[in-house]
Amino acid sequence: MTPSIYSEWWANLALDVGVVMLALALDQLLPEPPARFHPVVWMGRMISGLERFAPQRPASALLYGFVGVVVTVGAWGAICWAAMLGLAALGPAAYLLGGAVLLRTSFTVRGLVAAGESTRRALEDDDLQTARTRLRSLVSRDRAAMSAPLVAASAIESVAENTTDSYIAPWLAFSILAVPLAVAYRAANTLDSMWGKRGRYEHLGKSAARLDDLVILIPARLSALLMLLSGALLRLPIRQGWQVMLRDRRSTESPNAGWTMSAMAGLLGRRLEKPGHYDLGAEFPRPEARDIARGNRVAHGTALLGVVLALGVLTLRHWVAA
Helix, strand or coil: CCHHHHHHHHHHHHHHHHHHHHHHHHHHHHCCCHHCHHHHHHHHHHHHHHHHHCCCCCHHHHHHHHHHHHHHHHHHHHHHHHHHHHHHHHHHHHHHHHHHHHHHHCCCCCCHHHHHHHHHHHHCCCHHHHHHHHHHHCCCCCCCCCCCHHHHHHHHHHHHHHHHHHHHHHHHHHHHHHHHHHHHHHHHHHHHHHHCCCHHHHCCCCCHHHHHHHHCHHHHHHHHHHHHHHHHCCCCCCCCCCCHHHHHHHCCCCCCCCHHHHHHHHHHCCEEECCCEEEEECCCCCCCCCHHHHHCCCHHHHHHHHHHHHHHHHHHHHHHHH
């Protein structure tokens, strides 16, 4: 690598590292952007608009859902790619600030942990009804009859599962193909959250669900490994976490969610159960409010390690490109 190429490689890498670090700072210091300015909200409106024209017949709905996935993910990736080209043409400062703002909308660490914390505080105040209400920001399941241990388990499960969706996957997407891929990932994840359900969405959302399973196949497993390492740094039983993960990872309907949730169950030594669906770490006691805080610390550690991993992949990508 000649001095001029090395200098350009270093400058490009430093700029993308700056985008990541500034996006992290925005996540920690500022609230979510208002709905009218939030790309994920716009994605949701686009998906809802497409849904209004969806056919009812299974075969037609399946085809329409596939086209909807291609259009939505492709459109958001292309829009972001064009935006980043424009920002790059304006100069490094515009690229850095604009890229950080766009990347920030594709992930959240603070929002995920804060949702778990608000549920924990309500449980510690013995306000079960408020805890059930606050859990709404983490899970969509019926909460009306949940006991306090099931509320705690649901909060821990959701935080564990969403370490993949909320930050590890978008960071890895950025490290591979910059902001456009991170935003395209968020579009795919939003499609899955809106269409990837059974019932009325069984056929319309099949492509969205399969795409989401595919794109987080590797991130979910990496997130589980990072979670185990985070637990080890926090002096939690990593061997127990590893054993429970290997044993229970296939207990969930999702081929990916079980990895992080079962790893968390083993690290905390707590039973994480969704009645009628799965029972992870069934030999352990049911969780309490304080276990949510323990799970959040593991999730924070997973995020820190995830940043290191993403920066490593980013450096490798720039090195290969040079």
